[in-house]
Amino acid sequence: xxxxxxxxxxxxxxxxxxxxxxxxxxxxxxxxxxxxxxxxxxxxxxxxxxxxxxxxxxxxxxxxxxxxxxxxxxxxxxxxxxxxxxxxxxxxxxxxxxxxxxxxxxxxxxxxxxxxxxxxxxxxxxxxxxxxxxxxxxxxxxxxxxxxxxxxxxxxxxxxxxxxxxxxxxxxxxxxxxxxxxxxxxxxxxxxxxxxxxxxxxxxxxxxxxxxxxxxxxxxxxxxxxxxxxxxxxxxxxxxxxxxxxxxxxxxxxxxxxxxxxxxxxxxxxxxxxxxxxxxxxxxxxxxxxxxxxxxxxxxxxxxxxxxxxxxxxxxxxxxxxxxxxxxxxxxxxxxxxxxxxxxxxxxxxxxxxxxxxxxxxxxxxxxxxxxxxxxxxxxxxxxxxxxxxxxxxxxxxxxxxxxxxxxxxxxxxxxxxxxxxxxxxxxxxxxxxxxxxxxxxxxxxxxxxxxxxxxxxxxxxxxxxxxxxxxxxxxxxxxxxxxxxxxxxxxxxxxxxxxxxxxxxxxxxxxxxxxxxxx
Ligand code: ADP
Ligand code: ZN
Numbered sequence: 270x271x272x273x274x275x276x277x278x279x280x281x282x283x284x285x286x287x288x289x290x291x292x293x294x295x296x297x298x299x300x301x302x303x304x305x306x307x308x309x310x311x312x313x314x315x316x317x318x319x320x321x322x323x324x325x326x327x328x329x330x331x332x333x334x335x336x337x338x339x340x341x342x343x344x345x346x347x348x349x350x351x352x353x354x355x356x357x358x359x360x361x362x363x364x365x366x367x368x369x370x371x372x373x374x375x376x377x378x379x380x381x382x383x384x385x386x387x388x389x390x391x392x393x394x395x396x397x398x399x400x401x402x403x404x405x406x407x408x409x410x411x412x413x414x415x416x417x418x419x420x421x422x423x424x425x426x427x428x429x430x431x432x433x434x435x436x437x438x439x440x441x442x443x444x445x446x447x448x449x450x451x452x453x454x455x456x457x458x459x460x461x462x463x464x465x466x467x468x469x470x471x472x473x474x475x476x477x478x479x480x481x482x483x484x485x486x487x488x489x490x491x492x493x494x495x496x497x498x499x500x501x502x503x504x505x506x507x508x509x510x511x512x513x514x515x516x517x518x519x520x521x522x523x524x525x526x527x528x529x530x531x532x533x534x535x536x537x538x539x540x541x542x543x544x545x546x547x548x549x550x551x552x553x554x555x556x557x558x559x560x561x562x563x564x565x566x567x568x569x570x571x572x573x574x575x576x577x578x579x580x581x582x583x584x585x586x587x588x589x590x591x592x593x594x595x596x597x598x599x600x601x602x603x604x605x606x607x608x609x610x611x612x613x614x615x616x617x618x619x620x621x622x623x624x625x626x627x628x629x630x631x632x633x634x635x636x637x638x639x640x641x642x643x644x645x646x647x648x649x650x651x652x653x654x655x656x657x658x659x660x661x662x663x664x665x666x667x668x669x670x671x672x673x674x675x676x677x678x679x680x681x682x683x684x685x686x687x688x689x690x691x692x693x694x695x696x697x698x699x700x701x702x703x704x705x706x707x708x709x710x711x712x713x714x715x716x717x718x719x720x721x722x723x724x725x726x727x728x729x730x731x732x733x734x735x736x737x738x739x740x741x742x743x744x745x746x747x748x749x750x751x752x753x754x755x756x757x758x759x760x761x762x763x764x765x766x767x768x769x770x771x772x773x774x775x776x777x778x779x780x781x782x783x784x785x786x787x788x789x
Contacts, residue, residue, distance in 0.1 A: 271326040273298050279325045280318065283351045290315050296467050297322055300405065300441055305464035307411070307456060308443040309652075311471050312585065313564075313592050316443045317344070320407035324380045325353055329404035333383045336410050336422055337561065341383045348381060357383035374401045386424045395434055403438050406431055408459065411442035412581075415454035417749050418447060419581040419630060421623065432460040440464075446581045449653040450749055471584070471652045475591045476599050478644040478663040483604030486574060487515075491522060493572070493600060494552075500569035501545065504554045505586055507575040507610070512554040515574065519552060526552035529559040557582060566593040572600045576607040578615070579630035580637060580651050603638035626749055636737040641670045641774035647741040655743060675773025676764065678727065678735055679744060683761045685720040686745065689713075694753040699724075699732040735773055744771065 276297050280286050289297065293315055299306050300323045310316050324331030335341060341357040348355040356370045356379055373379050374397075388394060412418040414425040431440060442455050442464075456464055481489060490504070506512045509530040516528040527550045529541045544550040546565055553559060557577075571590045577583040583601070591597030608631065615627045637647050645660035659666050685701050686693070693701065693715075700707060701715045704722025715721060724732060736755070739745045744764060746756045763769035 270303075271301050271323070273301065275326045276301065276322050279322050283325060283353055284318065284322075285351075286318075289318075292467055292469050293318055296441075296465075299465045299467075300439060301327070303439050305439055305459075305461040306441045307452070307461070307464050307466045308441065308469075309447060309452060309467065309471075310443070310445060310469040311473070312445045312588055314445070314469050316409075316445070319443065320405060320441050321348065321353070321381065323405055327404040329402035330374060330377075330379050331381050331405040331407060332389075332398065332403050333381060333407040333409060334386055334389055334428065335383055336386060336413055336425070338385055340561070341385075345381075345383060353381065354379045355381040355383070358388050359383075359385040360387060371397060377402070386422070386428065390424065390427045390430075395430070398435070403435065406435070406438060406440045408440060408442045410444060411455045411459075412444040412447040412451050414442075414458045415447070415451045416623070417454050417626065418451040419579045419627075420446075426458065429458060429460060432462075446585055448581065448651055449746070452653065454750070468653065471649055471654055472645065472656075473588060473591065474645075474660065474662060475594055476587055476597045476662075478587070478599050478601075478648075478660075480601045480603050480638050480644070480664060483575075483602040483607060486602050487518065489602070490519075490572060490574075493570075493598075494524065497570060497598075499551065501548060501551050501565070502553075502568060502570035502572065503559065503586075503589060504552065504572040504574055505557060505559075505577070506554055507556070507607075509556055511574065512556055516552075516554040519554070524552055525550055526554060529553050529555040531556065531558040557586065560586065560589045563589070564592075565589075567595075568592065568597070569595075570598040570600065572602070574602055576601070576603055576611060576638060577634060578611060578627065579634050580648065581630075583634060583637070584648060584652075601638060603635075608635050625753075629747070629749060629753060632737075633740075636741060640738070640741055641665060641672075642738065642741055650741060650743045670774045672772040672774050674770060675735065676769075676771045678724070678773060679739060679764050679771040681720060681723045682732075682736060682739065683745070683757060683765050685718070685723070686755050686757055686761075687765070688718040688720055689715055691756050692754055695733065695736055695747075695755060698736070698755060699729050702727070702732060703729060738773055739771075 280289060296306055296308055296319045308316055308319055320331055338359045338361060341359060345355045345357050356373060358367055358370055374382060408428060413420055413422040414428060415421060440459055440461060442459055447455065504515060506515060509532045512528040512530050516526045519526040527541050527544060529538060541553060542563060545553050568590045571587050577586065587599035590599060611631055612628065615624055640647055643659035643666050644663040646656045649656055681702060685698055689701060697709055700710050701721055702724030704725050710716055740747060743758055744760050746758050748754050748756050764771055
């Protein structure tokens with residue numbers, strides 16, 4: 270068995286780094302011991318090393334499953350430059366090329382083989398894998414396997430087959446973006462054997478978080494830019510057309526801007542990307558297609574011209590700012606019209622279950638934008654991390670809303686959740702609290718529970734807002750996989766049984782320009 274010392278030597282020899290980052294060392298130790306491992310680490314955290322180093326020091330070949338065909342080539346080239354024999358197999362190659370690579374594997378000449386999930390599942394590939402010595406399976410972008418993630422790819426679900434076909438070969442699953450439910454689902458879907466789970470902190474304290482009403486966006490942007498001359502940044506827009514027209518408008522106002530979207534030719538796209546990397550252009554107006562695999566450390570700001578579809582996406586996109594650790598800004602424009610627009614788009618072309626999930630994720634995003642609590646706390650809570658203190662580096666922390674003692678309200682909600690056996694979703698819970706007499710409530714016999722009608726004095730709208738505050742702060746959880754029912758957490762028990770106080774914010778004071786409307 271290879272040792273962590275050998276791994277350290279390989280890190281130095283092949284990658285030129287003196288030491289592992291703290292979590293990398295533990296992860297690699299675990300992999301070398303043959304354990305299944307789940308890694309949650311933000312982009313730029315150094316996930317690749319976690320399987321590349323074991324691949325180098327162990328006998329056999331590490332098979333990396335990655336959905337990003339466009340990035341495979343770059344990764345393999347980078348490995349080859351470092352003197353590590355690696356190759357990739359995907360649909361962009363002809364059969365002669367694929368045949369040659371398969372031969373190299375059979376001859377034991379490669380340390381890493383990157384494959385697309387389609388390739389992995391193609392006929393004959395499993396028996397091919399049986400003929401080579403696989404040391405480790407690495408599943409990159411592992412959140413794609415979960416229907417509860419924000420980027421579900423049905424072909425990924427077939428990766429279940431790995432463990433049944435190769436029960437003794439360890440699996441490492443890596444992702445930079447998974448909410449709590451998705452984290453759990455990854456382990457289950459891959460049938461991992463009591464995996465070691467490593468969750469790096471997702472906190473990026475150097476990025477200031479601000480949300481502004483979506484009125485008069487162009488002028489707000491130019492005000493923002495006036496204080497950031499010569500600082501590179503990205504403006505994310507919803508549509509391709511919007512990226513072009515915004516870039517055009519900025520150029521006409523004297524800014525050095527360009528645009529980027531998936532509708533451009535490969536040449537146009539790499540030109541825009543290169544110009545930005547070299548600081549020849551300062552502003553890129555882009556769709557979410559921009560940024561993946563781009564390693565530019567001095568991006569000073571990211572603006573969201575429109576509300577992102579979900580918190581996972583938002584977090585990934587703002588994370589492109591301030592990789593160098595220096596002070597950076599994330600500015601999000603929020604308007605209710607954007608929410609409506611996005612809902613329309615989501616409802617267009619997906620299956621029903623996915624649409625419902627995406628709507629719930631959108632609602633969480635909307636609640637983040639409307640929130641009255643430390644924004645960083647909400648973001649980290651979403652990924653399963655609890656902050657002890659407010660961050661001091663978001664608009665809410667700088668300008669805190671007044672709060673009131675909402676302990677009684679929270680207790681009523683939590684007690685109603687407990688008394689309905691955690692079987693109700695938000696809408697039904699509010700019905701129970703408000704003493705509604707509809708069929709759903711009566712059929713389930715919820716009119717008999719003790720808290721029925723205990724929250725009549727609070728409007729439906731306010732209940733929704735309070736419950737979302739509680740979600741944001743981790744006082745309750747929503748189980749997407751169980752009909753969106755609300756669940757108690759450790760923290761809810763402290764409120765119910767240990768006299769923990771809850772501070773809530775009144776909405777009248779925090780509401781932005783549009784009237785609050787319930788999404789679902
Ligand atoms: P991720 O896949 O998590 O986004 P990468 O694996 O691409 O991150 O690593 C991000 C950057 O950090 C790369 O430039 C990589 O070379 C560098 N890096 C990784 N591990 C170390 C280390 N132990 N010491 C110094 N730099 C590292
Ligand atoms: Zn804050």
